[in-house]
Amino acid sequence: MLRMFVAIVVAMAALAGAVPGAEAASVPVADLLDAQSDYTADFYVVSSKGRFQGSTVHAPGRGRWDFDASGGRQTLLLRRDTNEAAMLWPERKWYLSSSFQAVAGLIGGFDGVMVESKALGQERVGGEQTTRYEVSGDSGQGGSFHGRMWLSTDGIMMKLAGRVKFGGQESQIESGLSHVLRVKADPSAFVLPSDYKGLPLDFSKLSLH
DSSP: OHHHHHHHHHHHHHHTTOOOSSSEEEEEGGGSOOOOSOEEEEEEEEETTEEEEEEEEEETTEEEEEEEETTEEEEEEEETTTTEEEEEETTTTEEEEEOHHHHHHHTTOGGGOEEEEEEEEEEEETTEEEEEEEEEEEOSSSOEEEEEEEEETTSOEEEEEEEEEETTEEEEEEEEEEEEEOOOOOGGGGSOOTTOEEEEEEGGGSOOO
């Protein structure tokens, strides 16, 4: 279940900001920036494997997700700007780390996905006015996403729903934000604490199936 959460969040991070202003377009995610607004929010992620919820902090190229799981409080850090990824266990002060690119590669190379998008209309989601898009993307490495995405006027992905495929498996997923606050993110939120101990295992070696 935790592996599925990591896979979904990495896929979302790779897809974030992937919808241009045109009514229909095909664009490489790598050529586009994620949301340019710093913000904090509550989030949820639901799949056939279960549900996660917690809080998130975002800055361009950086993301942090704090949530409760069976192993206690956990934190996922994703740094597209520095090509880093880490899972933290705050209660034990442990972490596993790898590169963002390596983790994205485990789920079919979503960081290089080509996305077809089409605007469908306007809708309020999580208290925000959004544009709803039909989105379809295939990475060429076995990863794909087909569904819908709701973006705020300043490019924040307020909701994502559809089918994601990686590692030969498909799953219906939905993720959303609420209580979005556009506040300056503290840079320390995206940094591994110096008193945490790195476990002798590469994050990218974990199976995400």
